[in-house]
Amino acid sequence: MEQGMWRYFKTLKPGETWRSLAVMAGLLGLAAASHAVLSFEEVRREHRSSETLLLSREGEVLQRQRTDSTVRRGPWVPLADVSPALRTALVLSEDKRFYEHSGVDWAAVTSAAWGNLWNTRTRGASTITMQLAGLLDGDWRQGPGGRSVVQKVGQAVAAQVLDRRWRKDQILEAYLNTVPFRGEIVGIDALSQSLYGKAAHGLDARESAIAAALVRAPNASVERVAQRACGVLQIMIPDDVAARNCAETGSALQLYTASVLQRRQWLASEGVAPHFARRWLAQPQNKGQAQVRSTLSAPLQRFAVGSLQQHLRELQGRNVEDGALVVLDNRTGEILAWVGSSGAMSQAAEVDGVTAMRQPGSTLKPFLYAQAIAEKRITAASLIEDSSAQINTQNGLYIPQNYDRRFKGWVSARTALASSLNVPAVRTLVMVTPDAFFTQLKNLGLPLRESGGYYGFSLALGSSEVPLLQLTNAYRALGNGGVYQPVNWAVPAGSRKAGGKPSDSSEDKPVQALDAQAAFIVGDILSDNMARAPTFGTDSVLATRFWSAVKTGTSKDMRDNWAVGWSERYTVGVWVGNAGGEAMHSVSGTSGAAPIWAEVMGFLHRNTPSRPPKAPAGVLNQQVTFGLASNGNMPIESTRSEWFVTGTQQSLFAMDSIAASADHSKARGRKDSKSATNPVPIKEAASILRPASGTILALDPDIPPDSQRVQLVARQAGMASEQAWHDNSLRWQLVTRQYSAPPAGSPSNTKPVMREVRRELGRGSQVGWLPWPGRHQLELLDASGKLLDSVYIEVRGAGALVAGPEDIKKKR
Structure with missing residues (x-):
């Protein structure tokens, strides 16, 4: 080494000779510093990839995620895994005598020095070992102006130390893993x-x-x-x-x-869980690790991704391209599957549908009924009137409509919730009040942005916005007897670093957010296939072969479609729609998210049973019967066994007004038959009972279009306000104004062309009408075509645009 260093100093330029003494003075310090050179094992151990691998709970790689934006560096590659061609090319290009010298190629140094002296261009004298020394120790790294004499000497000393302590293959391996190639x-x-x-x-x-x-x-x-x-x-x-x-x-x-x-x-990013990886690796306890084990289940995650994409491909013709899915473990709150988007099928694949705020539609109804049952305002067998409702609010009349546009009269709370009837839900919210319901939803972890007064009675139908993750976790609370606990973001046991957040931290302690008895009853209702039959039919996709409870929902204008439910062990939430907010076309509660929910639930329980929960203390079951419906021919609902919170049970549910109306109708019917030869003139007797003038019908996209009917009812003078009779001499007619663009070539100020379209809807005092969006005038005519009465109504919702820029006046 000493002889080599002496030859090196002899090659210095005359102007640099004075520096040699300073260099020599620093040799002792450099020699001492050489003892601080890291070992090969230390360098390899401290190597940090810019990528982090997300592992499943089983240890399989689910996602590779870049977590260092300053550099692009992969995992350490052993020399045996490097192409022989590359090893040969690198040695021939950078250091031909790599296997011969002792860290510094003194022959190359001498050649370079003479070249500098005679101003001739030669190859650099830096060996692979010297370059590695510079890469490992910043003191010897070349700056913008090149290396100083001290740096050159220090680099040479460090290179010889490396050569003595490391094998040649270790030097080459470390160099290949640390050398910069291009850019980052x-x-x-x-x-x-x-x-x-x-x-x-x-x-x-x-x-x-x-x-x-x-x-x-x-x-x-x-x-x-x-x-x-x-x-x-x-x-x-x-x-x-x-x-x-x-x-x-x-x-x-x-x-x-x-x-x-x-x-x-x-x-x-590459893998099957990109959105979850970003959230999971951002947790403080997961930062700075080469690989992190997560709570995701690899088989379930892959199945969920495939199921979502398959069903979205089937819905592409209905303007649906996005979806999201999350699966939670009921007991631990761990996230078992997280699918944030449809991936390449989406134009907004980076948007995470699991955390995006969306309108939940009817999926909030279970919490409302649970609150009403807990407050003992209703029971599962209580009768709630499903009829046209006009609720006064600060902003005017609020007129809700049902899933299938049909009013079913008096129904039990069980039928109202399972069949997703909107009017009974709004009537229930009137009892509970929007502010109290808002507080209940906040207690269940739903991050509502506004107040209960802001949403008003539309909160019963999901007018707020919530993320899929928090909504699914709220359903998990229903499955856990009303006990709410935030989603568990802790690293699974066995892979948690020291100081990592434990799953039972104080801020995540469970809270009894819902009454346990009410949660059990609501779960029983949502698992009742017969109770949902009036809307969804008995062969609905929601009926699983194992015990499960589920609720669907669709937001205004068919922008969001949901299916959320739980089994004994899992809670699954699914959303489909468009990340940009565009409306879907003819996607109902059972054709959008529900099939995906059912398929994932089936996968989860392919080998795992799901049993109904045991009734908690304070709940009893007894037989109930129902009184006669308004037509007097059959009971409102069939006799059944029903669950009650202790103290609220009763055996008979009937409405006195129904019985009285039925008796009055029979008596009036006999009287009318005797006076049939001298009937009251229809002109003086007939008027439109419902809908009332000014009614606004908001179409619920959860309902199949063929089932969306409104009952048009006429009444006779002198009859009770809710009574109707049968007379085929009455005719119903709908008048709609339609506007079309002016003919081609018309001046720019030409107004749209308006025409009135009249449609015959049917005959009789009671007719079922399938509504469509627009502003309409509804007319009641006699047999000769004479106008008896008319009302003005508006139908809102997804569909063809039939109304023009001008409003139909509410009065002539």
């Missing part, structure tokens, strides 16, 4: 993945030559890189014709080099 790319793994889209062991001679050329000048021009790569190829395979002639046919190699340097094939 550092290390052979990042280079291979970014520029060639393959592992390091797959690089051929041409690819290796380009890689070696980049080591010499990482940010050189394409032409210069191609020229250097050609020289490396000629040294590597001198007998190869293509290599020998690459200088003459450099254009081909240059084109290839240009295409390679433009590639960035190594995506920042």
Whole structure:
């Protein structure tokens, strides 16, 4: 070493001789510093990839996520996994005598010094070992103005220490994993993945030559890189014709080099759980790790992704391209599956549908009925009137409509909730009050942005916005007997770092957010296939072969479709729609999210049973019967066994007014039959009972279109306000104004063309009408076509635009 150093100092330029004394004075310090050189094992252990691997609970890789934005570096690659061609190219290009010298190539140093002295260009004297010393210790790293004499000497000393302590293969391996190649790319793994889209062991001679050329000048021009790569190829395979002639046919190699340097094939994220990975790896206890085990189940996650994408492909013709899905473990609150989007099928694949705020539609109804039952305002068998309702609010009349546009009269709370009837839900909210219901939803972890007064009675029908994750977790509370606990973001046991957040931290203690008895009764209702039959039919996709409770929902204008429910062990939430907010076309509660929910639930329980929950203390079951319906022919609902909160049970549910009306109707019917020969003139007797003038019907997209009917009812003078009779001499007619664009070539100020379209709706005092959006005038005519009465109504919702820019006046 001493002789080599002496030869080195003799080559210094005359102007630099004075520095030699300072250099010599620092040799003792450098020698002492050389003892601080890291071992090969320490360097490899401290290597940090810019990527983090997300593992499933089973230990399988689910996602690779870039977590360091300052550099692109892959995992450590053993030398045995590096292409022999690349190893050869690198040694021939950077350090031909790598296996011969002791860290510093003194012959090359001397040659470089003489070249500087005589102003001739020679190859640099820096060996692979010296370059590695500079990469490992910033003190020897080259700055913008080059290395100082002290840095050069220090680098030489450190290189010789490395050569004595490390094997040659270790030096080459460490160099390949730490050397910068181009831009942000550092290390052979990042280079291979970014520029060639393959592992390091797959690089051929041409690819290796380009890689070696980049080591010499990482940010050189394409032409210069191609020229250097050609020289490396000629040294590597001198007998190869293509290599020998690459200088003459450099254009081909240059084109290839240009295409390679433009590639960035190594995506920042790759796998089946990108959205979850971003959230999970952002947790404080997960930062800075090469790989992190998560709570996700690999088989379930892959199945959920495939199921969502398959069903969304089937719905593409209905303007649906996005969806999201989440599965929670009921007991632990761990996230077992998280699908944030449909991936490549979506135009907004980066938007996470699990955390996006969306209108939940009817999925809030279970919490409302649970609150009303807990407050003993209703029972599951209580009768709630399903009829046209006009509720006074600060903003005017609020007139809700049902799922199928049909009013069913008096129904039990069980039927109202399971069949998703809107009017009974609003009537129930009137009892509970919007402010109290708002507080209940907040206690269940739903992040509502406004107040109960802001949403008003529409809160019963899901006019607020909530994320799928929090909504699913609120349903998990229903499945856990009303006990709410936030989603568990803790690292699974066995892989938690010291200081990591435990799953039972004080802020995540369980809270009894809902009455346990009410939660049990609501769960029983949502698992009752017969109770949902009036709306969904008995062969609904919601009916599983194992015990489960589920509720669907669709937001205003068919923008969001949901299915959320739970089994004994799992809670599953699904949303479908469009990330941009566009309305779907003819997607109902059972054709959008529900099939995906049912398929995922089936996968979860393919080998796992799901049993009904046991009734908690304070709940009893008894037989109930119902009184006669308004027609007097049959009971309101069939006799059944029903659950009650203790103290609220009763055996008979009937309405006295119904019985009285039925008796009055029979008596009036006999009287009318006797006076049939001298009837009251229809002109004086008939008027429209419902809908009332000014009614606004808001179409619920949860309902299949064929089932959306409104009952048009006429009444006779002198009859009770809610009574109707049968008379086929009455005719119903709908008048709608339609506007069309002016003919082509018309002046720009030409107004749209308006025409009135009249449609016959039917005959009789009671007619079922299938509404469509628009502003309409509803007319009641006698047999001769004479107008008896008319009302003005508006129908809102997704569908064809039939109304024009002008409103139909409410009065003549």
